[in-house]
Amino acid sequence: MLDTVALNKSQLENVSFGAPTANEKTHPPLLIIAGAGTGKTNTLAHKTAHLIMSGASPEKILLMTFARRASAELASRANRIVEQTLRKENKSYKPVKIEWMGTFHSIAARLLREYAGAIGPESDFSVMDKSDSADMMDVLRHELGYSKTHQRFPKKKTCFDIYSRCVNSQSALQDVLDKHFPYCSDCADELTALFKRYTEEKLEQVCLDYDDLLLYCFHMSQVKEIANEIRERFDYIMVDEYQDTNVLQAGILFGFFPDGQGLTVVGDDAQSIYGIRSANVDNILGFPDQFTPKAKVISLEQNYRSH
Numbered sequence: 001m002l003d004t005v006a007l008n009k010s011q012l013e014n015v016s017f018g019a020p021t022a023n024e025k026t027h028p029p030l031l032i033i034a035g036a037g038t039g040k041t042n043t044l045a046h047k048t049a050h051l052i053m054s055g056a057s058p059e060k061i062l063l064m065t066f067a068r069r070a071s072a073e074l075a076s077r078a079n080r081i082v083e084q085t086l087r088k089e090n091k092s093y094k095p096v097k098i099e100w101m102g103t104f105h106s107i108a109a110r111l112l113r114e115y116a117g118a119i120g121p122e123s124d125f126s127v128m129d130k131s132d133s134a135d136m137m138d139v140l141r142h143e144l145g146y147s148k149t150h151q152r153f154p155k156k157k158t159c160f161d162i163y164s165r166c167v168n169s170q171s172a173l174q175d176v177l178d179k180h181f182p183y184c185s186d187c188a189d190e191l192t193a194l195f196k197r198y199t200e201e202k203l204e205q206v207c208l209d210y211d212d213l214l215l216y217c218f219h220m221s222q223v224k225e226i227a228n229e230i231r232e233r234f235d236y237i238m239v240d241e242y243q244d245t246n247v248l249q250a251g252i253l254f255g256f257f258p259d260g261q262g263l264t265v266v267g268d269d270a271q272s273i274y275g276i277r278s279a280n281v282d283n284i285l286g287f288p289d290q291f292t293p294k295a296k297v298i299s300l301e302q303n304y305r306s307h
Contacts, residue, residue: 010301010302015047020056030295038302041073060234111220112217122206173192215248227255237257242287246283
């Protein structure tokens with residue numbers, strides 16, 4: 001039995017919610033509202049450990065965070081909790097490896113390696129980091145002659161930021177310019193041509209940027225046969241910092257797991273710090289109503305960092 005002495009009442013409710021039993025394996029969608037200092041990571045680690053000790057297969061657990069270090073720390077803490085519990089019961093312990101854990105981008109890249117051929121790109125694609133993407137944008141910007149125009153044209157970083165916001169928010173270029181880059185509004189035609197050339201160049205070089213990983217994975221989640229296969233892989237999906245997800249990331253989750261079974265998302269509805277990533281706080285605000293019946297909502301309210 002998992003040692004839950006260190007958990008308060010709300011944390012314990014989250015940990016035990018939807019754990020597999022001898023007669024039932026269902027886990028309705030769960031939203032954990034957790035502000036800073038409320039023991040969110042401790043709760044997620046205990047929930048992961050509780051799932052494993054209740055019979056869940058580690059290979060069917062998916063952990064998604066916004067930083068690789070965060071997912072590794074979560075898995076490590078879950079292992080320590082399992083080890084401590086078993087040792088108290090004088091039982092043998094073998095570390096459990098959770099194969100599927102990481103950021104949205106890393107998980108998307110792994111899935112695309114398997115299924116990319118079915119939706120367009122080659123499976124042996126290379127991944128460009130933001131610096132490489134901006135450099136490619138700069139080369140094309142020069143080739144198209146936009147760096148020599150009398151009218152000041154956006155620099156490479158700004159061009160890439162505009163492109164990235166269009167992709168992640170799934171918004172029209174002119175709308176993005178008017179709202180976030182009004183000083184570039186007169187460059188819509190040139191930027192359209194630049195982005196078209198940028199997309200063609202990536203296809204020619206068989207490479208994807210970080211935004212493509214989410215975009216292609218989103219489209220993959222809309223292919224019924226692929227979505228069904230991926231859905232069968234995972235019984236439990238836990239997503240941290242859900243308030244910072246964008247339209248594509250939320251779409252990936254709902255595409256692969258439309259009924260929300262096994263899905264737990266954690267976030268703070270009072271903050272959305274990654275606006276530059278086109279984070280959409282409506283994802284967390286609207287989460288409970290995305291499913292029938294509604295998702296369970298449990299709040300962590302005790303603050304352990306301050307009075």
